[in-house]
Amino acid sequence: DGGITQSPKYLFRKEGQNVTLSCEQNLNHDAMYWYRQDPGQGLRLIYYSQIVNDFQKGDIAEGYSVSREKKESFPLTVTSAQKNPTAFYLCASSIVRGQGRFYEQYFGPGTRLTVT
Amino acid sequence: AQSVAQPEDQVNVAEGNPLTVKCTYSVSGNPYLFWYVQYPNRGLQFLLKYITGDNLVKGSYGFEAEFNKSQTSFHLKKPSALVSDSALYFCAVRALSSYNTDKLIFGTGTRLQVFP
Numbered sequence: 001d002g003g004i005t006q007s008p009k010y011l012f013r014k015e016g017q018n019v020t021l022s023c024e025q026n027l028n029h030d031a032m033y034w035y036r037q038d039p040g041q042g043l044r045l046i047y048y049s050q051i052v053n054d055f056q057k058g059d060i061a062e063g064y065s066v067s068r069e070k071k072e073s074f075p076l077t078v079t080s081a082q083k084n085p086t087a088f089y090l091c092a093s094s095i096v097r098g099q100g101r102f103y104e105q106y107f108g109p110g111t112r113l114t115v116t
Numbered sequence: 117a118q119s120v121a122q123p124e125d126q127v128n129v130a131e132g133n134p135l136t137v138k139c140t141y142s143v144s145g146n147p148y149l150f151w152y153v154q155y156p157n158r159g160l161q162f163l164l165k166y167i168t169g170d171n172l173v174k175g176s177y178g179f180e181a182e183f184n185k186s187q188t189s190f191h192l193k194k195p196s197a198l199v200s201d202s203a204l205y206f207c208a209v210r211a212l213s214s215y216n217t218d219k220l221i222f223g224t225g226t227r228l229q230v231f232p
Contacts, residue, residue, distance in 0.1 A: 009157075040225075041224060042222040044222075045220075058219070088157075092160075103148070103165065103167065104150055105162075105220060106162060107152075107159035107161070107162075110157070110158065
């Protein structure tokens, strides 16, 4: 988990509220990613960003939004439009080796979001 | 379609015995393959990767993986299991996204239980 911090570790919200999850990295990586983990489903990509001020939707972007104003930071907002927001959220980063290619991704410790 | 399959939800092994966690993949072009481990309520830790070259890849904590192109498999192995190896293991393959950048596709995970 070293080099990538996510806060808070646990987050509780009422249905209908937007909530923002923090992700910071000090690895000087260009690319950052947000994944959602649900039991028995592995990890699914929500959003990713290859450079500052640019990001793309992943496989399950509906109900989520992101920003990338700084290289070190990639916050994720879970909006009230996300129908099933309760999940474990993981942030990752990687070196970009030209034209969007990368090798391994490194992950943060995760934030467990519970919405009731 | 690009995909990763981990056919076993759980693998049980006695401490000191060899272990194998299975992974098969489907991807166009040359595969870049990865194994990650996740301990409870933690992020994913990178174990090893196959990019090119030797079919037997050595990684962290005594783990290794064997790439078999004809069987499209990348099984994770360890000669002698430890109780502390008990965790959730994910296989992943690098694939090309619709934006012509890389993304990781994860399997659904295999829970390894090592009994003393």
